[in-house]
Amino acid sequence: MASLSGADAGEHAHSWTNVLAVDAPANPWLSGDYVRDNREQLQELLLEHIVLTVETIVIAVLIAFPLAILAHRFSRLATPVLSTTGVLYTVPSLALFAFIAPFTGLRARTVLIGLVMYALLILVRNILAGLDGVPDDVLEAAQGMGYGRARMLWRVELPVALPTIMAGVRVATVSTVALVTVGVVVGYGGLGLLIIRGFQTFYRAEIVTASLLTVALGLTLDLLLAGVTRLLTPWARSRS
């Protein structure tokens, strides 16, 4: 990464000034011109990337909660639920897209289904760990105060488990942002499209700009979710 702009760009700029027929055209790692010329497409693909990520996480959370709560309540279900999602997680993303594509076609939906499956494992495992980690004396105290099962879950268990659950949501979100790029094989990979196109045309600025944008998106969403966690758990803040 040291040669990202400095030495490499300088070398090319130098060779550019005394133009010879054999000189390769400048191919810098970073280029303001590239960003200016392709602003519209960059915005469009960034938006596609964000939409795919948000849809994935929302759907995965909606499926993961009932699964994790069932596995928590009926502990005999915990092993099958975790091992099924575990096997799904072992299957490489490219293979998963290959299995889904014949049924759903080369569409955004194919990528979405694959991404939801991966996010599920992380979420189910963390929600379950959070719920299982609620101390017994807290549960007994709530029981003694006359809390029923539903109210206990909603008012005691979920709030206590929230930090662990949110940690899972953050990991799932960052992983999803990175995985969206693989969707390029079925035509919907957000910024992954530019990474692959930059590779095919050996256009360094395109590869690096798209890669950096993807990393920045992941880290930004992670920070946002960290902020949300702080807002949702004021008690944890005052304690530390």
Add this chain to the structure above:
Amino acid sequence: MNVLGEAVVWLNDPLNWQGRNGVPFLAYEHLYISGAAVLLAALVALPTALTLGHIGRGGGLTVTVTNVTRAIPTLALLTVFAATAIGFGNRATIIALSVFAIPPLLTNTYVGIRGVDRDIVEAARGMGMSETSILLRVELPLAVPLIAAGVRTAAVQVVATATLAALVGGGGLGKIINSGFGQQDPGQYVAGGILVAALALVTEGLLALVQRQVTPGQDRARSRRSVRRASDAGAPVSVS
């Protein structure tokens, strides 16, 4: 289920089992790339984590490395390395994949060393053992079960992500899926998906057996628990 039939036809075609684009050679290439990547990662991660674990510093480092690498799309790193002086091909793939194998190795080794009972270390010190032999002859053997779990996680993840090398001109079984998508041949990409998924699951199964072999009976439950505790602390053990 028509596609599955096409996949079976593809898998039964003897032409697909011959030469440099045949299944046996690609599977060998896949395993070679994966093995080299895990070895490279182990050479970096194990000494670092052993030292940090022994002196009890750098717990934050393992978490940071894990979080940062998670945000980098595999595809981006593969492409960026291919566009540097390393050039296209398996060398760039091996280096890129090893970056993603470092976090599980680092975290598990660190947690494994830290998890050794302090009384045992004190006893060894009282017997006059040097710091190096405490690390190599006391802490390391006791940490082997957790290190094995880390190797398993890293290896399975590398075998899975090695599939993506095909998107940037590398070898391995991913080539079958990628050219299947390129030729819009569902039979081929589903067949490739089956092969890749099978290789990942077999790797996972074999390494699970190895991990069981090196874990003493009474420790099996314990090491599972401490891995889970480590993941609660914000450093999940398996995320690709």
